[in-house]
Structures are given as structure tokens and as C-alpha cells.
Amino acid sequence: MKQFAMVVATVLLVGACGKKESETPPAKDQPNRLFSTESLFRGVSLYQQHCAQCHGPEAQGHPDWQNPQVVAAPPLNGSGNVWKRRKQDMIAIIRNGATRHGEPVMPAWKGRLSDQDIEDIIAWFQALWPAEVYQRWRETEGRTAAPKG
Numbered sequence: 001m002k003q004f005a006m007v008v009a010t011v012l013l014v015g016a017c018g019k020k021e022s023e024t025p026p027a028k029d030q031p032n033r034l035f036s037t038e039s040l041f042r043g044v045s046l047y048q049q050h051c052a053q054c055h056g057p058e059a060q061g062h063p064d065w066q067n068p069q070v071v072a073a074p075p076l077n078g079s080g081n082v083w084k085r086r087k088q089d090m091i092a093i094i095r096n097g098a099t100r101h102g103e104p105v106m107p108a109w110k111g112r113l114s115d116q117d118i119e120d121i122i123a124w125f126q127a128l129w130p131a132e133v134y135q136r137w138r139e140t141e142g143r144t145a146a147p148k149g
Contacts (some may be wrong), residue, residue: 033134035127043124046117050109051076059125071105078129083137087122094118 048057054073055061061075074080082090095118097108109118126134 033127033131035123039120039123040127042117043120043122043127046113047121047124050113051121054106059128071100071103073106076125076128078133082125083129083133084140086141090122091115091118094121 047055047059051059055076056073059075059077061077061080062070062072064070064072065074065080074082076082085093093106094113095108095110097104098106113121126137129137
């Protein structure tokens, strides 16, 4: 809850200052991150509407998410494994859903969420990631995003 409140407070503060910039400066504990205020506002709203029921209101996931005997949503707040995924893989999972042993465990949001909606949701939960988690993801993303040729 503390991280969630901090992200929302930062967004509100920047919005209240009347800045015309499209990107907000990174918080002191969030180096090298630029978040669009509008994207974060949309992302938190969309997340609460479509994702919070399974992933938790603060993206904390279900307590049994690591139990292979239980189908439970993982955390998206940086405490789980989602940071190990490339962004294009996160987008694909949100669009197409997920299955385990051929059984659906997450609904497909294609046709219900736009590409921008998905981008905004990802931006919001990535804003919750601790700085070191986000940095590891950026380093991994940079290595895996190289053009194939």
C-alpha cells in the first residue's frame, strides 16, 4: 500500500503543479524511469477495473501464486517473476491470456483492451517495481530486444 500511495502521490503532485511536460521526472528511488502522468492514471484505473480481482489491488498477487497445485495470479509489483519477461511477452499474455496444462488460467483481453490500454497497465505495474528490479528488467530487455538478422 505504501508503494501504491507513493506512486499515486507523485502522479498527483506532478499533475497539480501544472507541468506541461508529457513525462514526469523519475522519483528519487526510481532512477532512469519516465512515466507519462496520463498513462499512469489510465493504467491504475484499468488495472483496478480488469486485473485487481486476481492480481490484487496493489499488484501483490495471490499468496499461493508459487504453489504448483494452485492456480493463482502472480504478483506484478516486482516481487514475482514478471520482470523476467520481455515487454512483448507481457503484452502477448495480456492479449491472449495464459494456460497451464492446456487449461485457461488467465483470460485473453484482446478485443476488450486496446494496445494503449495494455501499455498503460504495464506502465502502472512497472511503476511499482523497486528500482533494482526495474533496472534488471531494462538490462535484460536490452539484451533480448536486439534485432534478429
